[in-house]
Amino acid sequence: MTATVRSEQGRSPYTGAALGEYATSTPWDVDVAVSAAAAAAARIAETCPSTVAGWLDTVADSLVANRNELARLADAETGLGMDRLTGEVGRAASQLRFYGAVAREGSYLGATVDTTPVMIGRVQRPVGPVAVFGASNFPFAFGVLGHDAGSAIAAGNPVVAKGHPAHPGLSRRLAEIAIAALAKAGAPAGTYGLVTGFEAGQQLVRHSGVKAVAFTGSERGGTALWRLANERPEVIPVYAEMGTVNAVIVTKGAAAARADAVAVGFVESFTLGMGQFCTKPGLLLVPAGSGLPAAVSETVAALPAGVLLTEAIAVGCETGIAQLLENGATVLARGAAADEGWACATTVLTASASALTKGSPLLAEVFGPVALVAEYADSAERDQVIAQLPGALAVGVHAADGEDVAALVATVAARVGRVVFNGWPTGVATTWAQQHGGPWPATTVPSATSVGAAALQRFLRPVAYQGLPDAALPAPLRQNNPWRIPRRLDGEIE
């Protein structure tokens, strides 16, 4: 029996035309990539975080040096536009530097030493090879060299990324850049690898050498990988960031004070990147009689047409709109649709707030430039809708100056990973305090984040060392603190 040769085909979202065709990984390729990663794991785990940070800096430098080529390659395959993509390369480079800085600082290791009643030292240890499934919608920031890869390496792990079929050429080029830069910086071979193709992705999650999985994408894709990992003899964690409907709540005060600004801000936010953001505000809850629905309609009507990332996303967008309509939503406004390529017109629908009950198809996320506006009669109805919302990454609250929003904030915070005040959920800064996650089904592990300093924690596992001689301890626990990291000694921060 000969193995089937499989391939994946790039396509232009602007025209649907075929771009490059690429062979995908064979089972042998996957095994080689994971074995190389496993071989590198122990060496990376004992490497000083400052050195690892230096590796990430070198990769970041290389991204910036190849910025224009990368943006062109990405634009051809994703249709996201040169401005956005050129900026995103810089952003991806900054993220890598940020995760390196978090590693250098050293708190992520959680090094803790107790001397009574026995000598115990506890430290976060790298888990080993991490499988990274990047997203289609941010080919740089959340792609094969995005947040997941950066934070996994910063935490001391090798990464085997699965290339995204929506940008096959770019995935391969990014991997080339990463591998060359890591080699130049002195990282062990196997610190980064790429596999491609659906079967290779499945094999990767099942592979006994893989110790954690990070995923950004659809609920269907994320939960499928989570189920696959749960069937392994050694179950491993799957950190899937899937996104759901992010709501924005407008109080009566905000609607009275600045309905037009809110309408414009909302349309700009939900159509950003043609609505292909996991933080897209998919639901605007407004007080009845505010005039906001009309203002939103006007803004949408004036928008230019755009294309979506893939044919499947364009089809899914139209199907999603049809399902909302079947379930009682009505069209408030539709924008222009592109003549060719993967098109879906920007669409705003409206539905009655009382129809937004738990599990209602009206609360299903439609990926693309689609949003729902619903009017609430009073704050009781508003809070009732909030209680029915699925777990989400973020929520927006728009209020008037001086309005008491403490109770409203506490209510919405129970449903999300991030509350944004007088702003929009799109736009996720990479900082120490960031939280990009949320209750199920927004993510599989609601206590985790895929952006920000805490992103490293997904790829670590604590080990306690009791009564060991100093020389046998991992560096962060040795008496002379060779990595110069913050520690806790007998309960006190040093």
Added chain:
Amino acid sequence: MTATVRSEQGRSPYTGAALGEYATSTPWDVDVAVSAAAAAAARIAETCPSTVAGWLDTVADSLVANRNELARLADAETGLGMDRLTGEVGRAASQLRFYGAVAREGSYLGATVDTTPVMIGRVQRPVGPVAVFGASNFPFAFGVLGHDAGSAIAAGNPVVAKGHPAHPGLSRRLAEIAIAALAKAGAPAGTYGLVTGFEAGQQLVRHSGVKAVAFTGSERGGTALWRLANERPEVIPVYAEMGTVNAVIVTKGAAAARADAVAVGFVESFTLGMGQFCTKPGLLLVPAGSGLPAAVSETVAALPAGVLLTEAIAVGCETGIAQLLENGATVLARGAAADEGWACATTVLTASASALTKGSPLLAEVFGPVALVAEYADSAERDQVIAQLPGALAVGVHAADGEDVAALVATVAARVGRVVFNGWPTGVATTWAQQHGGPWPATTVPSATSVGAAALQRFLRPVAYQGLPDAALPAPLRQNNPWRIPRRLDGEIE
């Protein structure tokens, strides 16, 4: 249709005689308990950690005040002996005070504030009602008022505990004490509740009001609850600490220097509490020709008989020994067996190191006073066995003075949550640095611990607040830091 009245029956492990019979919870009871917890959750979440710590101190005081009554009740139902149980009440009280102290210190909240490029504050928020399934083998330390309940409440959550059928009277009495003490201390009604019976436990895990599950017990029980939670519409985390075979590795140097002391220490450790410890050393790996197997045999032969916790455990112990024998192990020594009650004679078996391959039934844990001794020819064979071991809570390493064990420690650390040097895995101190967890299948969440300061982290979920007015922020993020907790500001620890 009338509801079936169900009950559970206490039995004396010493004689098998029936003790009290108790009605178990109806579906209505479970719903009432979870609703009361859910109603209390928001109030507890906004309570200053020092106040919550005070509640736990009051419960601890009440445990100590009722120490003798509790130990007698526990001994009648568990047969663990008055000395051990009296001590364990004190230990359980200390644990509650420790988790309160961790809450008071405030680092567990991970409060982090960034001021650029936007104002974002991130803080760990209590998840809400936690279902706690205690273990049979530590009726106080890991029971309905043990580590899981203490750390869940310290983290700001209400607890609904599931009583253990092996000590039905004690479970109910502990709940009474907890509820009365919490009320006296001013905690909201619903902060603690108890449900009993198998069906009630299943309903608890399925209940939409429950937000996390903690379990200590068998692999079968833990994975069953994990599967149940994974089938919920809103999947919730299940922190199951199940335990597997904990190995102890004796180097040639240690065997040459102190074979007799190692043999005695090993037997004392694996027979502690009649081997009913999740940290029991179930496998002793010794160099060939050390004389250790003979020394172990002699020590075992001199042991008095004891009883096990339940009839099922006694039957499981004999079945487990029979399965080891069927799979090629041979008996090295058997101790005396009790004449009545739930008996299983202390048993040491031996098997060839080469038979200890991945998934071998020889590596299955037998709960009770049973252990396996295997001789390795050289360090290559020793390391091969280590690589085949299932994930475990702890491993012991015994070496001679000055021996270089760094490589061995690194190898074993990859398989466990805790490495114990020249000591035994039984005995888990409740400290800041403790790690009581381990790779699958020792636990369902290897990054978590059920003992030590980090135990609180299981019951928290981070939320980021972007651009909020100070008054709408949770207390830990307000400018004046009303709870006086350690924080990180723009990446620097304050």
